[in-house]
Amino acid sequence: MAHVLMPRLGVSVTEGTVSAWLKQVGDPVEVGEPICEVATDKVDTEIESTVAGVLTEQLYAVDEVVEVGAPLATVATADDAAAPAAPAAPAAPAAPAPPAAPEPTPSIVPDPASYGDEPDAAPAAPPADAAPPADDGRYAVVMPRLGVSVTEGTVSTWLKQVGDPVELGEPICEVATDKVDTEIESTVAGVLAEQRHAEGDVVLVGEPLALVTPDGALPSASAAAPPPPVAQPAPTSTAVPVAAAPAPSAPPAVPAGPTVPGAPAELRPGPFDHTAAVERLLATVARAGRPVAAPSARRLAADLGVDLAGLTGTGGGGHVTRADVQRAAERPPAAAAAPAAPAASVAPPAPAAAPAAPEPTGHPMGSDGLPLGYEDVPYDAVPTSRIRRVTAEHMTRSRRTAAHMTTEVDVDLGLLTDVRARLNAHRATQGRGKLSFLPFVARATCAALLEHPDLNATFETERLLRWGEINLGIAVDTPRGLMVPVLRGAERMTVETLGEGITDLAARLRDGKPGPDDFRAGTFTISNPGSVGAVSAPAIINQPQVAILGMPTIQRRPWVVRLADGQETIAIRPILRLALTFDHRALDGADATRCLVDIGRRLETWDVDDYR
């Protein structure tokens, strides 16, 4: 037992009114055969059965309103009755139903007929919704539905005559409807056995137009009467090439393709094969004949001074990725091409094998891209500069790499204050600028480093590289961010040349015109947070160095001093708390502290003629 449901007849149609029953209880019905007429506010239409069998119940009377999706009628199918009532009509028992089930599920798919805005010419023909009458079964070429609202057509010209061989898809006649004039293509291969209608005849959709049999002979009445149970209704679409046409009982092999009209406009039906497209792209890497790198890797290579030509790419197809560049940049300077980092504010990278991936935010993120729990806090999102990002990367890498340890000493600058005042007074007479304390600290540092060469070095686990000159980095706070220009050969400089060199470098930085050598090959760094008021100055080591000297502000503090008579008293003295941060992997605290004490001693005992 099966139901024929009220179909949705248009986007806005929710119900219809039964206007006439075309099949009565007890009538055999086939799939696609109209069982009743229904009127809606849009269209009047016949409702076709979606099941084959015998109508057993009309669930609505004429003039009753039926909702979309509701059962209209009940049909007893072959499965229901072991012995179905013998049909009285000459029509044969139903052929197996085509699978086409008119949308039983409610959908907002509009029926084009209800758009009202469109001529109905568009779709060539919906799939078979009218089975051919059974009598001619497999041999019939039926009148297809040539448009949603087209119910009949007029045979205008026969293109094939009785006895002509006919191939699948070959036009057999021309038909005119009120919408279109078109050729009807054969759905059966063989020989035309009969033209069922003369030119000028009106033929209803679904009616046989012609019979095409294997040998051109008309099927005998006895043969035609019980259609073989395997017979399938011929497809009625004219648009679909016949590749999928049903093969009748024993037809000749389907001849080569049907006539194909001229090539259509350039169409690219899917699916798009993304994997194949990516593979084609990656295959170009090997053919390029030059280093192939992602755009982002090219930029990173330029930033880090890495030569792409020397790199082996690990990306798809062997292209160079950002990670490859990063690894190359982190190789020990001896191994990597040494002249590095022209523009980076930080010194050449460390010998550590740090992960290449850029640091993630480091905190749990909410779904809207903010730190978890901060969703309702107003904020400004300020894009970071490249220098900020390079600095961030360098600082975390240094922290991960080196075992940071800081040692501090207090240095009484009382004596040096006088020396500096006298020196500056002398310089003033020559029209030269004042020296700050920084060049004095730098000078004392260079002197001490010559005595403690393990702090002017690069640590590589297997070996310590003691550099043969002191290239002194000076951390400078600029409007663009922290920069560390390098004074090459600082151990050969006097206080005054150091002072002028620092002034020069800082000016070049602030003007934005540093030279390519201004940042590279530092061996030791001095950071001067005292210039902005810090009272202590631990720092992060500037890789690949092993130590950095922090210089806080000079504070006037009560200090115990020894008088000439050996007595002690408290005096107000300018005190500098120098901080030396060192890599405890490379040297021990005692070594570092001895160096720092040496620096302090040199500053405290500075005489006017020293270190000129």
Next chain:
Amino acid sequence: MTTTPVTTGTTGATDRVIGYSRAINEALAEEMRRDERVWMMGQDIGRLGGVFGLTRGLQEEFGPMRVRDTAINETFIVGGAAGAALAGTIPVVELQFADFLFTAADEIFHKLAKWRYMHGGQFTLPVVVRLPSGVVGGAGAEHSQSLETIAMHVPGLKVAVPATPSDAKGLLKAAIRDPDPVLFFEHKGLYRVKGPVPESDEHVVPFGSARVARAGNDLTVVATGLMVDRALAAAEQLAPQGIDVEVIDPRTLVPLDIDTIVASVERTHRLMVVHEASRTAGFGAEIATQVQERAFFSLDAPVWRVCGTDTPLPQDPELEQACIPSTDEIVAAARALAAI
């Protein structure tokens, strides 16, 4: 500039969950109550309430003068709106299918788009053209297209492509308040989708502000309309595979919030654009070009597109789905792109 985070996707105290259709209906009603210059015109929008039912109840409230049924005549509907806009009113017109904008092409691409400029700015044309768009399951090649790129290509028009009920309402209100003509592409496949919508007459979503529908770090996916949910579903499948996808819905294509897209690509280094419209010369091509012009050196991989096929859409609902991007296709493309 202070940015306040977009909270779409979560239901706040003042949000209700309503459908995309309902959200559009509310926007129309609220704007007509707010400003008596606003009125509507279209085939079957009055007594029937619209072919998709979006204008139900509006003729009852505002009367047949402000909610006018028209003949089957897109030329008249849009041309009449242009004239009425010149006369000082704010017409909101509906074409039953976005595809019919071709029928009204001269009125849309010439009168609406150009007259403000041809006449030296003596007037504006505050017309909203509502355009039910996209595939919906078997409507066929002439009733299923995604034509937003064509609208993008003609200067003078603004183009909205809402993907959520909240954006449908907020963008439509913004469109009605906009002095310029807006082509408002509602996706038919989203009409029955529900989502949170703020309870406020002033829920107006500004044009040119993209929504980050999902934050991620490995791949930026730009999608609109029906494709937003598919991109989000793909992102959920990709997350356990270690591909953290950021999904950006531009919400309007003119103006286009390219800054948000570029900023995202600068973080993720990879971009994929997903659109339902045909692949060739779709808005994906435009976004890809703008991004490479601005962020070429951020890219780890080529900008990728996942798009509808270059075919007239078939009427069979299953074949039709095969012609537009599926979640599976987005996943496959993202995996291929991430592996480059």
